[in-house]
Amino acid sequence: xxxxxxxxxxxxxxxxxxxxxxxxxxxxxxxxxxxxxxxxxxxxxxxxxxxxxxxxxxxxxxxxxxxxxxxxxxxxxxxxxxxxxxxxxxxxxxxxxxxxxxxxxxxxxxxxxxxx
Amino acid sequence: xxxxxxxxxxxxxxxxxxxxxxxxxxxxxxxxxxxxxxxxxxxxxxxxxxxxxxxxxxxxxxxxxxxxxxxxxxxxxxxxxxxxxxxxxxxxxxxxxxxxxxxxxxxxxxxxxxxx
Numbered sequence: 001x002x003x004x005x006x007x008x009x010x011x012x013x014x015x016x017x018x019x020x021x022x023x024x025x026x027x028x029x030x031x032x033x034x035x036x037x038x039x040x041x042x043x044x045x046x047x048x049x050x051x052x053x054x055x056x057x058x059x060x061x062x063x064x065x066x067x068x069x070x071x072x073x074x075x076x077x078x079x080x081x082x083x084x085x086x087x088x089x090x091x092x093x094x095x096x097x098x099x100x101x102x103x104x105x106x107x108x109x110x111x112x113x114x115x116x
Numbered sequence: 117x118x119x120x121x122x123x124x125x126x127x128x129x130x131x132x133x134x135x136x137x138x139x140x141x142x143x144x145x146x147x148x149x150x151x152x153x154x155x156x157x158x159x160x161x162x163x164x165x166x167x168x169x170x171x172x173x174x175x176x177x178x179x180x181x182x183x184x185x186x187x188x189x190x191x192x193x194x195x196x197x198x199x200x201x202x203x204x205x206x207x208x209x210x211x212x213x214x215x216x217x218x219x220x221x222x223x224x225x226x227x228x229x230x231x232x
Contacts (some may be wrong), residue, residue: 003212005174006136006212007214012216016132016134018134020121020168020180022122052176054178055170056170056171056172061170062169062178062180064180094226095119097225097226098224099225100128100222101220101223102218102221103219103221104216104218105219106216106217107214108215109212109213112212
């Protein structure tokens with residue numbers, strides 16, 4: 001698949017961290033820099049498989065990050081820079097968020113260029 | 117929680133259908149009407165718990181729909197109008213999509229107005 005918006009993932013099972021959020025109207029530049037830094041950082045996290053992320057003009061966004069195991073999620077959660085970013089998220093960047101951790105059991109994809 | 121972008125869900129476990137997609141540049145009006153109709157239709161599906169959805173200006177979107185059980189997902193998949201919409205999605209509306217079915221094991225939320 002060539003579209004860089006999609007994560008290239010192995011066959012299930014693996015884990016998904018589904019993070020939905022409403023941005024505050026504050027600090028767009030700081031938020032953007034942090035989001036980019038978190039992508040760099042999680043990409044070096046052992047057990048990280050990939051992520052997909054989008055946000056609409058209304059400030060509502062969904063990021064889904066995929067990991068090999070619960071243990072990899074736990075380690076990412078304990079990363080000190082990630083922990084600091086979460087704290088600043090509550091302080092400045094988000095008005096509301098929901099986080100759900102799920103085990104992916106099956107997956108299916110389709111591409112217009114390779115429909116079969 | 118008062119923000120209508122977020123689904124109000126029971127305590128886990130429940131199931132998530134994570135649908136990420138790249139829109140084609142075709143038929144924005146038809147796509148919008150279908151998307152609204154699918155929201156109406158799935159809301160009447162037994163076992164449907166709620167959904168969250170967003171799409172960025174680049175056409176990349178993520179929708180996560182939550183269901184009580186695998187059986188509820190199976191029934192929604194067999195809905196005739198939904199099946200026709202999926203077929204038109206491949207024909208007209210999407211260039212690429214990925215669908216992942218996952219069992220939500222734990223969940224956590226935060227709101228600025230109720231931080232504790």
